[in-house]
Amino acid sequence: MPAFKTLDDLDDGQRVLVRLDLNSPVEDGQVQDNRRFDRHAETVRELADRDFAVVLMAHQGRPGRDTFVSLEQHADILADHVGRPVQFVPDTFGDRAISAINDLDGGEVLLLENTRMCDEELPEEEPTVKAETEFVRALAPEFDAYVNDAYSAAHRSHASLVGFPLALPAYAGRVMETEYEANTAIAEREFDGNVTMVVGGTKATDVIDVMTALEDKVNDFLLGGIAGELFLRAADVPVGRDIEGMDLFDEQWEENEETIEHILDEYQTQIHLALDLAFEDEDGERDEIEVEDIAEKDRAFLDVGSNTVSEYAAFVENSEAVFVKGALGLFEDERFADGTVGVLEAIAETDCFSVVGGGDTSRAIEMYGLSEDDFDHVSIAGGAYIRALTGERLVGVEALQSGN
Ligand SMILES: Nc1ncnc2c1ncn2[C@@H]1O[C@H](COP(=O)(O)OP(=O)(O)O)[C@@H](O)[C@H]1O
Numbered sequence: 107m108p109a110f111k112t113l114d115d116l117d118d119g120q121r122v123l124v125r126l127d128l129n130s131p132v133e134d135g136q137v138q139d140n141r142r143f144d145r146h147a148e149t150v151r152e153l154a155d156r157d158f159a160v161v162l163m164a165h166q167g168r169p170g171r172d173t174f175v176s177l178e179q180h181a182d183i184l185a186d187h188v189g190r191p192v193q194f195v196p197d198t199f200g201d202r203a204i205s206a207i208n209d210l211d212g213g214e215v216l217l218l219e220n221t222r223m224c225d226e227e228l229p230e231e232e233p234t235v236k237a238e239t240e241f242v243r244a245l246a247p248e249f250d251a252y253v254n255d256a257y258s259a260a261h262r263s264h265a266s267l268v269g270f271p272l273a274l275p276a277y278a279g280r281v282m283e284t285e286y287e288a289n290t291a292i293a294e295r296e297f298d299g300n301v302t303m304v305v306g307g308t309k310a311t312d313v314i315d316v317m318t319a320l321e322d323k324v325n326d327f328l329l330g331g332i333a334g335e336l337f338l339r340a341a342d343v344p345v346g347r348d349i350e351g352m353d354l355f356d357e358q359w360e361e362n363e364e365t366i367e368h369i370l371d372e373y374q375t376q377i378h379l380a381l382d383l384a385f386e387d388e389d390g391e392r393d394e395i396e397v398e399d400i401a402e403k404d405r406a407f408l409d410v411g412s413n414t415v416s417e418y419a420a421f422v423e424n425s426e427a428v429f430v431k432g433a434l435g436l437f438e439d440e441r442f443a444d445g446t447v448g449v450l451e452a453i454a455e456t457d458c459f460s461v462v463g464g465g466d467t468s469r470a471i472e473m474y475g476l477s478e479d480d481f482d483h484v485s486i487a488g489g490a491y492i493r494a495l496t497g498e499r500l501v502g503v504e505a506l507q508s509g510n
Pocket residue numbers: 131306307308309310330331332407408409431432433434435436437438463464465466467468487488489
């Protein structure tokens with residue numbers, strides 16, 4: 107029983123400020139549709155159908171990254187999923203935003219600009235500090251209630267997530283409610299047999315942080331993606347070269363070097379690293395190399411190799427439960443999808459309890475013709491879901507609970 111209020115507790119026809127998580131992959135400046143849009147569309151549609159004036163906040167990317175773009179395209183994609191127009195204003199809380207909010211009638215939907223374009227959104231600070239920002243103080247008086255639907259961002263202590271619940275009556279949206287219930291129930295489950303966790307993706311810092319907390323619950327960690335290469339680097343393999351436009355390795359290595367070395371040392375029998383890796387050859391084709399043959403850090407690796415996929419599939423077949431967090435390679439490029447898809451296929455074919463998490467990773471299921479029905483839970487949350495598995499409380503959820 108979640109100790110937060112939901113949309114069932116809210117009287118129809120009010121003015122609501124709603125936080126979604128529409129953080130999406132961006133390819134060549136184009137925002138890519140993904141499961142977050144159609145999941146959040148349910149909450150937005152319900153509120154509009156109930157005659158609320160619905161103002162949406164969301165973030166996209168991180169400042170300095172290629173994915174840090176305006177939410178203008180998000181408004182159009184969301185409108186297709188909601189089946190209603192979604193207006194957009196390129197302002198977070200200034201005069202243009204306030205004026206657009208005032209013009210909004212019941213049943214209409216407006217998306218504000220990327221919350222991370224507001225300086226006060228990002229630094230992680232206490233909710234009481236965030237509640238005092240100009241951002242919160244300017245927007246809150248325009249509304250009767252605040253709804254947080256962004257479970258997948260609930261591990262971040264940012265103004266739009268933890269400040270508003272102190273300034274307005276706060277409610278959980280439908281995605282927040284279902285993800286919270288599913289992930290909390292999963293975290294409480296116990297398994298008799300082997301529990302395996304597939305760890306990949308780009309946000310190595312998020313996963314490395316929780317690996318130590320999960321070492322009692324997880325028998326085998328199968329590594330790939332950027333996290334996998336950082337572990338290989340710690341094992342003295344010269345890997346971890348960035349492809350253009352991405353700065354994934356050096357900063358995360360500096361941040362996590364000690365923890366990675368500690369994990370490798372302490373839990374070495376539980377940690378499984380790639381045996382081979384894939385790269386793009388001179389002709390633009392996929393090629394593979396055994397990890398033991400890598401002599402220099404002279405190329406970017408974009409997937410785990412076929413021997414690794416076979417080894418990881420064997421672990422999956424012997425597991426009672428498999429948890430996936432992050433892709434094993436750059437699966438959006440078909441040439442480098444073998445690792446991610448191979449492991450997902452092995453999970454789908456095996457009768458184990460399975461959870462796949464992450465906005466990006468869950469997208470691979472759809473892209474490569476797999477069925478969500480073959481997994482017990484597909485979460486649109488990545489970092490939040492693995493933290494929930496450790497039993498850690500999520501600051502965005504706590505803010506909703508304490509606001510009531
Ligand atoms: N070796 C790699 N090089 C570049 N990108 C990678 C690599 N391996 C995985 N990725 C990328 O990781 C992304 C998923 O990362 P992340 O955001 O951590 O996971 P999620 O969104 O599933 O939580 C995918 O979009 C994939 O392209």
